[in-house]
Amino acid sequence: MSRSAVVWDPALLAYDLGGEHPFNPIRLDLAIRLATALGVLDDVPVLAPEAADEEALYRAHTAEYVSAVKQAPMASWQVGHGLGTEDNPIFSGMHEAGALVVGSTLLGARRIAEGRADRAVNIAGGLHHAMSDHASGFCVYNDCSVAISWLLDNGFDRIAYVDTDVHHGDGVQAAFYGDRRVLTVSLHQHPFTLFPGTGYSAETGVEAAEGYAVNVPLPPRTKDAGWLRAFDAVVPSLLAEFRPQLLVTQCGVDSHDEDPLADLSLTVDGHRTIYATLRELAKTYADGKWLAVGGGGYQLIRVVPRSWTHLLATVLDRDIDPVTPLPASWSDHVRGLAPHAELPLAMTDGGDTGFSSWGDGLDDAVDAAIRDTRRAVFPLHGLDPDDPRD
């Protein structure tokens, strides 16, 4: 039997920022429908979450902020805290919907901490921009930070957080910037060119935690091969030194070439390779323990459903052959919603996921980013930044 837990409940679709906002919950619905149509979830007991209580939210957020979120839909005044902006509009039930997202990631974390699962996945999670006292980047409450904080109090004292969203995982980095029990690693599009404008390689943590925040800012238009080369040049070496007891990964898919909000150029095949790599790293360095959450991803029809179906399949050891055609039942459903959308035909973009290792003679902008990151943090872990064997 699989030792993997899938957390999902249609109630999570209530996290709906409304109108034309890009963070449309249909992306989750279409992903679960596609995974179901392909049989990925057959015989898998899907765990329904409960909303996180306020004590849990206080792990990552101030009481003042939680109170503002609760009051926001009724307030006739400006509530502040980043709420009521274009990115973070106020919506009815936003506290309850945000708390349910947190509860769903916490449920996955609990299953692992209790020894009832080695892996857990919650595609509704990954709200990595939320800060302790304000909403940011479509994120109200930071499920990643709450879950990591809870794990630190429940048997774990070395947790690696790896963020593969196209945006910097700034909220999680901020939450643990001075805490060497949590290694945060984020690969993202360069902050010069994208929200939230942080995530430089020089951001490495403070005081005793220096070296425990790791950032790899990648140039726009980086493709699968460059992304995977950067990951391979930075992440495995650090995990080997850090020896995490658990890998927490934010698996945003807005790094895709067709994503409307950002400019990296990965494919669905690249995403599939990333998930397989994360699974291997969890096995090799984290005793097989892996908590995976979703994140960004705004190509709602052509990208998110396929990439997160690959994520669910990877967590469940039910890997899907990329050439697998999309089931007619799923395509018919989507055509009913969006008659003019150009639908993908298979679980692949035909992307080339082969890459050359760093240090093999290439020297482009990705290699410069790799060098900067390695030089910023590798010496703090006793690693040689200029030796490709480290």
Ligand SMILES: [Zn+2]
């Ligand atoms: Zn993102």
